[in-house]
Amino acid sequence: MLAVLDDNADAAAVGAIMRGLGLWTQRYQDSAGATCLAIVPPSQAVDAEVLAAVPGVARVLQAASATPLVDAQFGRSVRVGGVTLGSNCALFAGPCAAESESQVHAAAVMAAMSGAVVLRGGAFKPRTSPYAFSGHGLVALQWLRDAADANGLALVTEVMAVAHLDAVANAAEMLQVGSRNMQNYSLLRAVGEVGKPVLLKRGAAATLDEWLQAGEHLLAAGAGHVVFCERGVRSVGRDTRNMLDLGAVALLKHVRGQTVVVDPSHAAGRRDLVIPLAMAARAVGADAVMVECHPHPSQALSDGAQALDSEEMARLATALNAANVEMTTHRRALDGTGSAYA
Ligand code: PEP
């Protein structure tokens, strides 16, 4: 958004009023010589009418956007179960697939012990090969729900088909649309109509714009909130499974004001890189990282090579906690509410 100022307005004074409204501005002259203040990150969301009422503002221009509902999420936090995402980097964890009741429970305990707030895991699995294990379906939703409840976790799980939507929506606090379905617009519409928060994974070859517009489809249909999940894109090398696009994460978070989750497991495809990539994701502003874990990774029916075991989950938890504590202390010092740097 852009405020064009009156000819005789004092731009510094107008800018100061806007700061009082939680807005950061950048000043420039337009081609007609008028002084303009562009609203830039990390500004709070503001209505055009509020801006137009600031003394010294002649008119407000809003760039036409292909994603007005995504834009309206700017700076808004989202609640998933009992947890609000946004203040620190949270942890989502769980198995790639729900393989048995005992495996799901063991993985949920691993997740909870590591400080996770959301259990992940698939009952319906999209698989490249038609012969690969594709999930236990409806019964697995119940295992996931029970394991989440037993460990005080919220649940996110993937919905692959409209036929399963009611069952998935009844079981989970957050609905996951997988990478392969990011542009399945009829599925997006149906998922949006449920009204719950949606974890929208990025298509493996999707541009940022396509991803945002997929989010717009969900919101236009009524989704409670769209959380964008970067999980790596196709790239030149095959040394990692995908290339984690941390630039896109930073842009979505800091320029577009969105809630962003990063899945380092599907980006790396190998467990030794999951913790470093998770920490990098946190550093660029991810609101949560979502990792795969398994009580016995070597026996996993899918994605065992990238599943963390208990010891690796503990290491991830220690690293994430330390970084989060450091950030909180630093933030308090900036707010003047903490003592560490006062
Ligand atoms: C998953 O998270 O279970 C999954 C299948 O990931 P993606 O859609 O990113 O491939």
Ligand code: MN
């Ligand atoms: Mn997986």
